[in-house]
């Protein structure tokens with residue numbers, strides 16, 4: 001990939017943002033169609049109000065939304081602002097990943113996982129599920145990419161430890177409370193994350209996401225936004241935890257080890 005480094009930096013940034021916008025519009029297709037088990041390829045984009053096909057010209061990420069003033073050209077019904085927002089978030093995520101990781105295989109893997117994590121978070125918030133169509137290929141992808149990042153052995157261990165930790169928690173919760181607290185989607189998600197990042201980092205993801213989830217849960221209880229029976233989707237916290245660990249996992253583990261051994 002050395003030839004890429006000779007491209008001017010401003011051009012690299014522009015290309016990354018452009019790629020982010022395109023991946024972001026693919027995120028929009030996925031969040032809309034995957035929960036309904038529709039194909040993400042056919043038919044082409046259509047308005048969700050009037051079902052009219054959207055021309056390529058009206059389907060340019062962010063710009064078309066602004067040009068059309070947030071309304072469908074055919075039926076003039078408003079288009080949800082979530083679409084351009086997702087495109088923008090994906091582009092910014094890719095930019096942060098690029099600045100942090102540079103031109104590398106780790107960045108290439110990031111270009112696949114960042115839009116996937118955003119898709120999972122939004123689907124989980126809206127539908128309270130993490131679809132198998134994402135997590136099962138995710139486990140396979142985790143093993144392949146994980147073999148490169150941490151080696152096949154650590155990748156397999158991460159898969160097993162991550163998946164079985166959540167499986168046990170889910171079983172215990174079910175026995176005590178008599179209802180499902182942690183869904184199968186969360187279990188497959190953490191198995192995939194474990195395969196991608198290995199055993200130490202998957203444990204860190206579990207800690208970080210549980211901490212963030214409890215914090216938001218308690219804040220919601222205190223602010224009376226939820227009650228004790230509310231189902232808070234865990235996908236966004238798992239996704240956030242995975243992103244943090246993907247960027248800083250090794251450093252966090254280093255600091256932790258230095259603290260418990262007292263060696264600096």
Ligand SMILES: [Zn+2]
Pocket residue numbers: 047048049050051052072073074075076077
């Ligand atoms: Zn329309």
